[in-house]
Amino acid sequence: MSFVVSRCLCGDLSRNIAPLCVTLAGSQRTLQGPWFSAVMTIKTSAPLSAEPKKKKKVDPRRELLLRERLKKKLKRLERVPPELIPIEDFVIPTKCLDETRQRSAPRLSFEESERRAVLMKKWCQYKQEQHMAEMKAVELALEAQREALEELKIESEELYLAALTPDPSLFPLSRAGPVYTPPKDIHDAPDGKYNDITRVYTQ
Numbered sequence: 001m002s003f004v005v006s007r008c009l010c011g012d013l014s015r016n017i018a019p020l021c022v023t024l025a026g027s028q029r030t031l032q033g034p035w036f037s038a039v040m041t042i043k044t045s046a047p048l049s050a051e052p053k054k055k056k057k058v059d060p061r062r063e064l065l066l067r068e069r070l071k072k073k074l075k076r077l078e079r080v081p082p083e084l085i086p087i088e089d090f091v092i093p094t095k096c097l098d099e100t101r102q103r104s105a106p107r108l109s110f111e112e113s114e115r116r117a118v119l120m121k122k123w124c125q126y127k128q129e130q131h132m133a134e135m136k137a138v139e140l141a142l143e144a145q146r147e148a149l150e151e152l153k154i155e156s157e158e159l160y161l162a163a164l165t166p167d168p169s170l171f172p173l174s175r176a177g178p179v180y181t182p183p184k185d186i187h188d189a190p191d192g193k194y195n196d197i198t199r200v201y202t203q
Contacts (some may be wrong), residue, residue: 085201 095101108116153160 088199 147162149163152163
């Protein structure tokens with residue numbers, strides 16, 4: 001079949017290129033067209049037939065089962081809440097939950113319990129008097145400030161407005177507030193090497 005096709009092709013092309021042939025006078029040689037030699041050198045290879053790939057038969061029931069399984073897995077993942085990073089300070093270690101390590105409260109004598117009760121009453125009374133004195137001092141300061149602003153407004157309106165403007169140089173303000181227990185003078189704060197055992201969690 002391929003041989004017949006190539007032969008027909010050569011015949012058609014030679015007919016079309018025949019007018020391009022020129023015979024020289026006094027010689028039997030002919031000058032052929034530029035296409036003739038190219039047509040004669042055409043070679044054809046034997047046709048190769050390949051086997052078509054067989055399409056895999058897909059079972060629709062199997063596809064439906066796979067889709068249902070994926071849907072169930074997605075629903076399960078949606079039900080489970082996201083895992084949060086634990087705060088180690090809020091987790092009680094297991095060794096502290098051992099009931100055998102519980103210590104009983106010491107029994108106080110009657111005199112000691114009475115002394116502590118009287119001391120607590122005196123302390124409460126002292127803190128109440130301190131609070132009332134502070135509140136009274138704040139009220140007196142506010143009253144004095146109000147009277148001073150009224151007198152300043154009568155004298156000069158510009159100075160009164162300048163006194164009402166906030167002073168940005170007061171901030172940042174740092175001060176040490178009261179504490180429940182006094183500091184220890186003989187306490188030596190540790191300041192040395194330490195091993196960082198902080199856990200790093202990745203989500």
